[in-house]
Amino acid sequence: MKAVVMAGGEGTRLRPMTSSMPKPLLPVVNRPIMQHVLTLLKRHGLTETVVTVQFLASLVKNYFGDGEDFGMELTYANEEKPLGTAGSVKNAEEALKDDSFLVISGDALTDFDLTELIAFHKEKGALVTVCLTRVPNPLEFGITIVDDEGKVERFLEKPTWGQVFSDTVNTGIYVMEPEVFDYVEPDVSVDWSGDVFPQLMKEGKPVFGYVAEGYWEDVGTHESYVKAQADVLEGKVDVDIDGFEISPGVWVAEGAEVHPDAVLRGPLYIGDYAKVEAGAEIREHSVIGSNVVVKTGAFLHKAVIADNVYVGPQTNLRGCVIGKNTDVMRAARIDEGAVIGDECLIGEESIIAGNVRVYPFKTVEAGAFVNTSVIWESRGTAHLFGARGVTGILNVEITPELAVRLAGAYATTLKKGATVTTARDHSRGARALKRAVISALQTSAIDVRDLENVPMPVARQQTARGSAGGIMIRTTPGRPDSLDIMFFDERGADLSAAGQRKLDRVFSRQEYRRAFPGEIGDLRFPPTVFDSYTGALLRAVDISGIADSGLKVVVDAANGSAGLVLPSLLGRLGVDALTINPGLDEARPTETEESRRAGLVRLGEMVSSARAAFGVRFDPVGERMSLVDERGRIVEDDRALLVLLDLVAAERRSGRVALPVTTTRIGEQVAAYHGTQVTWTTTAADDLTRVGREEGTIFGGDGRGGFIVPEFSSVFDGSAAFVRLIGLVARTQLTLSQIDARIPRAHVLKRDVPTPWAVKGSVMRRVVEEAGERSVDTTDGVRVVEADGRWVMVLPDPAEAVTHLWAEGPDDASAQALLEEWSEVVESAGR
Numbered sequence: 001m002k003a004v005v006m007a008g009g010e011g012t013r014l015r016p017m018t019s020s021m022p023k024p025l026l027p028v029v030n031r032p033i034m035q036h037v038l039t040l041l042k043r044h045g046l047t048e049t050v051v052t053v054q055f056l057a058s059l060v061k062n063y064f065g066d067g068e069d070f071g072m073e074l075t076y077a078n079e080e081k082p083l084g085t086a087g088s089v090k091n092a093e094e095a096l097k098d099d100s101f102l103v104i105s106g107d108a109l110t111d112f113d114l115t116e117l118i119a120f121h122k123e124k125g126a127l128v129t130v131c132l133t134r135v136p137n138p139l140e141f142g143i144t145i146v147d148d149e150g151k152v153e154r155f156l157e158k159p160t161w162g163q164v165f166s167d168t169v170n171t172g173i174y175v176m177e178p179e180v181f182d183y184v185e186p187d188v189s190v191d192w193s194g195d196v197f198p199q200l201m202k203e204g205k206p207v208f209g210y211v212a213e214g215y216w217e218d219v220g221t222h223e224s225y226v227k228a229q230a231d232v233l234e235g236k237v238d239v240d241i242d243g244f245e246i247s248p249g250v251w252v253a254e255g256a257e258v259h260p261d262a263v264l265r266g267p268l269y270i271g272d273y274a275k276v277e278a279g280a281e282i283r284e285h286s287v288i289g290s291n292v293v294v295k296t297g298a299f300l301h302k303a304v305i306a307d308n309v310y311v312g313p314q315t316n317l318r319g320c321v322i323g324k325n326t327d328v329m330r331a332a333r334i335d336e337g338a339v340i341g342d343e344c345l346i347g348e349e350s351i352i353a354g355n356v357r358v359y360p361f362k363t364v365e366a367g368a369f370v371n372t373s374v375i376w377e378s379r380g381t382a383h384l385f386g387a388r389g390v391t392g393i394l395n396v397e398i399t400p401e402l403a404v405r406l407a408g409a410y411a412t413t414l415k416k417g418a419t420v421t422t423a424r425d426h427s428r429g430a431r432a433l434k435r436a437v438i439s440a441l442q443t444s445a446i447d448v449r450d451l452e453n454v455p456m457p458v459a460r461q462q463t464a465r466g467s468a469g470g471i472m473i474r475t476t477p478g479r480p481d482s483l484d485i486m487f488f489d490e491r492g493a494d495l496s497a498a499g500q501r502k503l504d505r506v507f508s509r510q511e512y513r514r515a516f517p518g519e520i521g522d523l524r525f526p527p528t529v530f531d532s533y534t535g536a537l538l539r540a541v542d543i544s545g546i547a548d549s550g551l552k553v554v555v556d557a558a559n560g561s562a563g564l565v566l567p568s569l570l571g572r573l574g575v576d577a578l579t580i581n582p583g584l585d586e587a588r589p590t591e592t593e594e595s596r597r598a599g600l601v602r603l604g605e606m607v608s609s610a611r612a613a614f615g616v617r618f619d620p621v622g623e624r625m626s627l628v629d630e631r632g633r634i635v636e637d638d639r640a641l642l643v644l645l646d647l648v649a650a651e652r653r654s655g656r657v658a659l660p661v662t663t664t665r666i667g668e669q670v671a672a673y674h675g676t677q678v679t680w681t682t683t684a685a686d687d688l689t690r691v692g693r694e695e696g697t698i699f700g701g702d703g704r705g706g707f708i709v710p711e712f713s714s715v716f717d718g719s720a721a722f723v724r725l726i727g728l729v730a731r732t733q734l735t736l737s738q739i740d741a742r743i744p745r746a747h748v749l750k751r752d753v754p755t756p757w758a759v760k761g762s763v764m765r766r767v768v769e770e771a772g773e774r775s776v777d778t779t780d781g782v783r784v785v786e787a788d789g790r791w792v793m794v795l796p797d798p799a800e801a802v803t804h805l806w807a808e809g810p811d812d813a814s815a816q817a818l819l820e821e822w823s824e825v826v827e828s829a830g831r
Helices: 033-043 057-064 084-090 114-124 178-183 192-202 222-233 400-412 428-442 456-463 497-509 529-540 566-573 593-610 637-652 666-673 685-693 718-732 736-741 757-771 812-829
Strands: 002-007 048-053 073-078 101-105 108-110 128-134 143-146 152-156 168-176 207-211 216-218 244-247 250-252 268-270 299-301 316-318 390-393 419-424 447-453 469-475 482-488 552-556 576-580 614-618 625-628 656-660 677-681 697-701 748-754 775-777 782-785 791-796 802-808
Touching: 002 033, 002 084, 033 057, 033 101, 033 108, 048 057, 057 073, 084 192, 101 114, 108 168, 108 222, 114 128, 114 168, 114 207, 128 143, 128 192, 128 757, 143 207, 152 192, 152 207, 168 216, 178 192, 192 207, 216 222, 390 400, 400 428, 400 469, 400 482, 400 497, 419 428, 419 456, 428 447, 428 469, 428 482, 447 456, 456 469, 456 482, 456 529, 456 718, 482 497, 529 566, 529 718, 552 593, 566 576, 566 718, 576 593, 593 614, 593 625, 614 718, 625 637, 625 718, 637 656, 637 666, 637 697, 637 718, 637 736, 656 666, 656 685, 666 677, 677 685, 685 697, 748 812, 757 782, 757 791, 757 812, 791 812, 802 812
Parallel strands: 002 048, 002 101, 048 073, 128 207, 250 268, 299 316, 419 447, 419 469, 552 576, 552 614, 656 677, 656 697
Antiparallel strands: 101 168, 108 216, 128 168, 143 152, 143 168, 244 250, 390 482, 469 482, 614 625, 748 802, 775 782, 782 791, 791 802
């Protein structure tokens, strides 16, 4: 049997280490990762190997040659352009078409028993066998579920936390039959997991999964690269170490000179012909490359040093990575997480702060304190986007510098000359940062339409009028010291997960486009924005019956930007409206849950005393609305969703509504009663938006005050929901309390269970296992449905070390019992 080693990836997440070196050549304990892979193949008799290459292919070929020095027979299949995981193997079809073959990544460290994997493949008569393993954090891998026989039942590539239903992941190691090439189109980019495997499973082909025991680490980030070094030194992975163990855990290669007065505390590794002087201290998990010089008084701990590096006297290197041919001069300090590229000069007494990236061929001057990357800058975070865009504390995490870099990265994802719409809320911080964003966009050859301070729905609507995208800066809800930088697509919706990843890649690479003289973008301030928005809204939404209804409503603008559009809107509606708190309050750009609740109580008092039909309170950016009924009682947000759903469905009598899977199943009953259907979505706002755009969707909501009015837009819009509600109430002549009374009571309870990041994957696997024969829905997280209709949903939080649980039953007691039962499952799995 032949093997295929995939060695064509760029390893962009590992830059600057991979700026001038392909990822398979990165050394792990002084041997390239791919050499460890070839040694494993040879150990299991797979000596005939095809290597697929693309990025810096000549360096891979020059190092490994024909494989004779490694006891292998190597040939190469070169990609002229990236062909994907399947396309690159298809490129080597001529050498593989006669027999089964094994595919393995050239940049993952493992000691799996490949002989057992191949035997399993043959025993099952599989067309494809996917090698699986269990990992604590499955986000970066393809999740796979197999049945008792090992047949693959479900596969999902790089899920969000809401999609995690197991911790069993695809390692990228496969055993295949040549017939699989019939499913791979030549000379185009094709992926196994995204394209080929789903088609094979759809056709019922024998695709099996083999859960391997042993070590596996996808060396895809700087953290995993450093971890792989430590794991080899700790003996956690069965690989060959090139050297002599002169004392327990202390490995020294041939020709190395270590002074007797040097302090060595293993496990550690010192490469061939390295020189460690007296008084130097090298501590655990440090790896010293070939020809490295470590001078007197130097201190190294968990430091990974490539070949030909000079480490000067009194230097202090902790948890960092140093590229080859770099000089670190006297008393320099490099902190944990920092990465120094090849052929750099780090001057005397300079300090490189943690997580800083210094790209190849750069000089850091003596005495400099470097706390941002050189030359291109990066925040270096693993989670750039959260639930509300990019979020952080103003002038601590969200700074003008970060805003410039983010806007530059976003501009780089767009074509030169494209138009971006910008907007903000009424806070001073948002105003200041928006100016930085505008400058970065213009200097990246982007034209800007600045709306200044507008409600978020207006910003979205204006973005959808010919812009390539939009950026809005607002105060984080409930956190007056923080800001959200939100990115919109050309439809005004939140940037999709794919769009976020694209922006994240540009941002992490720190490679921004800059405009040439004469290409600087234009800046315009469109007039009559509010009149345009109001006119479009009233043309789209049915307002018949409002003018003649005699309805009186109380509208609370909550001193936010929603008050900017209300005068034009209410005047043209012709409704008797009392508006309160219309002025902007820069000192209160957001509100806490307590202040929101107090505002609703005051609104209820005014509605009751004014004998109004109902009251509406908008959030500070006009995206969401809350209700009080004609008696002045607060209509809770989850109940308000059912009230609007009942009104819309009763009037339309057909179509579908979009609801997140955490919504009470009473919503399904209400929709069905009126002849409409529910499309269940994930809890992500962009998923509701996606369904809201589809033909036939008549309504959507999230149960937290966000409503979609599809005839006008597919995003949350408080003003549009208000106009639609008042029209519905005017035409039905029913009060909100009457509508509420005819809807059954829901009994949905929620709980948050603290869950360490490292065990979230195993928690979700445990949930699926505990479900047993019960019905399981993995639309978002895992929803387990009991035979009597009760259900519980388990959803890992994407940004916090928490797992969310919802449970619904016919009464609070049964819902509480279900919640207790599954909380115990989550807690026990997380221990």
